[in-house]
Amino acid sequence: MDFTLDPRHDGLRRKVRAFVEEHILPLESDPASFNEHENIKMSLRDEVRAKAKAAGLWAPQMPQSRGGLGLPMVGQAVFYEEANRSIFGPSCFNCAAPDDGNMRTLEMVGTEAQKEKWLQPIIDGTVNSSFVMTEPHPGGGSDPSMIQTKAERYGDKWRITGRKWFISGAAVARHFILMARTDPNPQETRRHLTAFLFHAEQPGWHIVRRIRNMGPDEHGGVCELQFDGLEIPDENRLMEVGDGLRLTQIRLGPARLTHCMRWLGLAKRSMEIAQAYVSSREGFGIRLADRESVQLKLGEVAHDIQIGRLLVMHAAWKLDQGDKARQEVSSAKIHVADTLHKAVDTAIQLNGARGYSGDTVLEWIYRYARAARLVDGASEVHKMVLARSYAKLGSDYWQWG
Template sequence: MVTQRASDIAARVEDFVRTRIIPYEADPRRDHHGAPLDELVYEMRDLARAAGVLTPHILPDGTHLTQRETAVVLIASGLSPLGPLACNTMAPDEGNMYLIGHVANDDLKARFLTPLVEGRARSAFFMTEPAELGGAGSDPSMMITTCRRDGNHWVINGKKRFITGAQGASVGIVMAKSEEEDSKGGACMFLVDLPDPAIRIDDVPNTIDTSMPGSHADVTIDNLRVPADQLLGHAGDGFKYAQVRLSPARLSHCMRWLGGCIRAQEIAGDYANRRMGFGKPLIDHEGVGFMLAENMIDLKQAELMIDWCAGVLDTGSLGTVESSMAKVAVSEALMRIADRCVQVMGGTGVTDRTIVEQIFREVRAFRIYDGPTEVHKWSLAKKIKREWKHAHGG
């Protein structure tokens, strides 16, 4: 059951995105990767602030909506790829705000969380590492970036890859494996001010998705010195904190891109009802009408999966199993929906004359980030094996 406060917030967000933000989709202020420039981001955030829909999932007293409430709000923000940027519900900032809010002390919250909540800064989460170096990707335990104590500082060295939003970010969360004995080989997380000369952006490759400012950078960290009081939480607990962030963050991606696919279905449905072919509207041809009908089914199933997983997270569970199931089911369903919308619209569907083409590209990338489908299925299969062995005394 959606609460009245969540319904009210979501309605305001939806009206704002549809009336004020969708017109910005044609705005040319983009970098050479196609990502929105910060000038555009902060202009839209000023509008959101004035409309009372900036960071709508965090209440004025600093508390969060429940995950179930967050779902309806983030779905509404996702009706345009620019909506989450404007409303400050976009990755990686939304997940970083959640992590800082749950783990940081009051001083760190005041310094690093407040500007994010107020929409005055962007952030980056430095975890993934280059595959050719054997570094952490879907398996964080492979982390090769290191941190060690040096007096009242920690010194961090390593390389990171696909760091979303690093270019132009003001707040960073850097994850590194501790070399200290009392950390038992665990990881640490650090809050850092950006830019920092010890964090060098080596490359920002072009990628299939273009919704995130700063794109996905390759980074070298060379003797980064971080004051000890900027350690996030406790030394050695970084892998645990990663799960605090990643489980709800996976679900938030599902929420936002469900909103995008709702919009794609609206556009494709409108096209199919207006476009004539072989003497009747396309919608009256079973080959087209059935695709849109299948989309209706997938959209509802995705919505129900999100609501179920959100309910689990609201119990206080880390929800790693449930978020893996949701990530697989929803991302695959959304891919089918976006693909059908392109197919229904034919040649128009592969042009930039509508947002459908971008939504298709964004959802294709979503199937990979925050853990590709196959990794989550493998994790679920291991759970099945563990449960079988437990049941059979193995």
């Protein structure tokens, strides 16, 4: 692949960087910018979103015909990395999870009527959305074949019963994509799931609790949901009956990679804060930046970030060629999750008490970074994916084609 950026993508990169510098970074230092869950207040977010739309920096993953920028995955990698130079950035440009993955999925598999009703409001920024899949034991987590939530058909409607948890964004979402079991036969592990769409105001379900975690919390947090008879018209079924597992694969592969794109932005931001501090701070008659031990730390993180960027770009390029890029996405997910944690941990260490305090965003990023090795498949699961791929391919695992 050619690593020369398309002129349009590079122009957008520069515009995003300038926009973040002028309109978003200053908000991080004002406590009034934050809600009670340590994210940008949604009213303030919407003000910044209006500016982003006016600047032509809105919904980079969506087609231009629907109000987005129509960027391929490679272009998104460039955009998202700059957007997440700020902890608030992705949400302000409408490229934050879970909306990002939900929009992409609906655009790929929805009917035209479903896109108009369920997708367009998310693109416009008038509603938030959520993807409802993970369940408590003995239900499905990393293994969707274990999903227990049932969808039973009654005429032209489906009745949903079951429980879900750690559902991102559920507390503020209005549009939901739900994964449920439509085939009770436990032997049919590939065609047992179906995806459905429902709205927050429909009866037959409720939020049991918003689950407290290390935080900071995304808009809508992570919630536990109970379904006790939610009725969904068949017209709000996504794809065909039994296509649910296929839909999860369509959604989660690119979503994992866009996580990595954003995490690289946070890793680079951590390095910026560290470099600025060690360049000015002196101890025992020498700048920290002139100490070999400090240089080794920063050099190692810079090295890991660049490896992560190459892994992400390779996976993005393969997705743009129509490849599923499963092992490339898993490799990127493992490495970039580790690198984000390493970058912010190093930055905190070099900043000392300042990094541990709330005087920088480093402690925010540090707590956020711990989730990176868990979300969209724990690192161990992705290593198992790579091991199975290697067992199947042997030396062809490293083929160039």
